[in-house]
Amino acid sequence: MKVLYSKYDKTKIGSLPRIVFPGRKIVIITEDEARKAVDYLLQQDLLGFDTETRPVFKKGRTNKVALLQVSTHDTCFLFRLNRIGLCAPVIELLESTKVKKIGLSWHDDLMMLHKRGEFTPGGFIDLQDHMAELGIKDMSLAKLYANFFGERISKREQLSNWEADVLSEKQQNYAATDAWACVRLYEEYIQLKETQDYQLIVVPEPEPEPEPTITE
Numbered sequence: 001m002k003v004l005y006s007k008y009d010k011t012k013i014g015s016l017p018r019i020v021f022p023g024r025k026i027v028i029i030t031e032d033e034a035r036k037a038v039d040y041l042l043q044q045d046l047l048g049f050d051t052e053t054r055p056v057f058k059k060g061r062t063n064k065v066a067l068l069q070v071s072t073h074d075t076c077f078l079f080r081l082n083r084i085g086l087c088a089p090v091i092e093l094l095e096s097t098k099v100k101k102i103g104l105s106w107h108d109d110l111m112m113l114h115k116r117g118e119f120t121p122g123g124f125i126d127l128q129d130h131m132a133e134l135g136i137k138d139m140s141l142a143k144l145y146a147n148f149f150g151e152r153i154s155k156r157e158q159l160s161n162w163e164a165d166v167l168s169e170k171q172q173n174y175a176a177t178d179a180w181a182c183v184r185l186y187e188e189y190i191q192l193k194e195t196q197d198y199q200l201i202v203v204p205e206p207e208p209e210p211e212p213t214i215t216e
Contacts, residue, residue, distance in 0.1 A: 001197055001198060001199055002148075002192065002197065002198040002199070003198070003199050003201060004134065004135075004136060004147055004148070004198055004199070004200050004201070005136075005138075005147055005200075005201050005203055006135050006136055006137050006138075006200060006201065006202045006203050007137050007138050007203040008138045008143040008144075008146055008147045009203075010142075010143060012146070013142060013143070013146045013152050014152070016146055016150055016151055016152040017150075017151055017152065018151070018152045018153075018154055019145070019149070019151040019152065019153060019177065019181075020154075020173050020177055021071070021076060021173060021176035021177040021180045022074075023071075023072075023073070023074035023075050023076060023176070023180070024074065024075050024076070025075075025076050025078060025172045025173075025176050026075065026076070026077050026078065027078045027080065027167060027172070028077055028078060028079045028080060028084065029080050029083045029084065030083075030084065031084055031087045031088070031089065034079060034084055034087055034089040034090055035089045037070075037077045037079070037089070038089040038090070038092055038093045039089075040075075041070055041072070041077065041093060041099070042092075042093065042096055042098050042099060044072050044099055045099060045100065046072075046073075046099065046100050046102065046183055046186070046187070047070050047071065047072060047099055047100070047101050047102065047183070048070070048071040048072075048101075048102050048103070048178075048179040048180055048181065048182035048183040048184075048186075049068070049069070049070055049071075049101050049102065049103040049106065049109070049124070049179060049182065050068075050069050050103065050104070050109070050175065050178040050179045050182065051065045051067060051068050051069070051109045051112060051113065052065070052066055052067040052069070052158075052162040052175055053065050053066055053067075053112060053162060054066050054082075054161055054162045054163045055159045063163075064081070064082070064112070064115050064116050065081050065109075065112045065113055065115070065116060066080065066081060066082040066162035066163045067079065067080060067081060067082075067162050067167075067175055068081055068090065068113070069175040069176060069178065069179040070093070070179060071176060071179035071180040071182075071183060072183070073180075073183060076175070076176035076179055076180060078167065078172060078175055078176070080167075081116060082162075082163045085116060085117065086113070086116045086117035086119065091117065091119045094113070094119045094121055094122070095119050095120050095121065095122045096122055096123060097122040097123040098123070099123060100123055100125055100186075101123045101124045101125065102124075102125050102127060102182040102183060102185075102186040103124060103125070103126060103127065103182060104126065104127045104128060104139070104141050104144075104182055104185075105126065105128055105139065106124055106125075106126045107126065110124070125186065127139075127144070127182060127185055127186060127189070130186070130189050130193075131144060131185075131189065133193070134189070134192065134193075134198070134200065135200045135202070136200075141153060141178060141181060141182075142155060144185055145181050145184075145185065148184075148185060148188050149184070149188075153177055153178070153181060154174065154177075155174075156170075156174070157170050157171050157173075157174035157175075158174070160174075
C-alpha cells in the first residue's frame, strides 16, 4: 500500500535519489520539424505538457514563453517557441481533443502561451484538480513527485536562459523531466483511484503565531 502525505516535508526532498527523464529528447526549431512532431504526438493516448520562460530580474518586465515541452512515456519534444512561435502545427496540438494532455497548474501556462497567439485549448487535464481528490494539498511538481515516488526532481535549471542559442543538456533534461513527470503522476493517480491501494497521512497545519501582547 502506497503511503501519501497531505503535505510533504520539503526538507526531505534533498536526500531522495534524483530522477531524470530516461528517454530521447528532440529539439524542434523549424515549422517543418514541428509538423512531424505533432503528427507523431497526436497518435499517442497521453501527453505531459510544461513550458519554460526566460526569467526576468527587473520588476514590471515579462518575457514570452520560450519553450513548450511535450512528452510521451519515452520521447520528449522541445518546441523552441522563441524560434518558431505558435506556428500552425503547435496550435493544432494545443487545440486537439484527440489525446489527453496533462499539466500542472496548467491555467497559468495557457495564459502565458496566449501571449504568443490565439488558440482554443482542448483536451487539457490539470493534475492539481485530481490530486485534491486524494486529499493532497502540496501541489508543486517536486513535492508531488517526491510524495508519490520517493524521488527528487532537480529544479536547478529553472532560472536558466531558455532563449539561449543552444539549450544545454542540463536544460533539456530539466524540461523533459518536468513534462514526463506529469504523465507518470497522472497514471499513478488513475491506478490509485481505481484500486484505493493507498493510505493518506494528514499532516496537521502549523499552529498560528500568537498575537503580540501590548502593554501600557
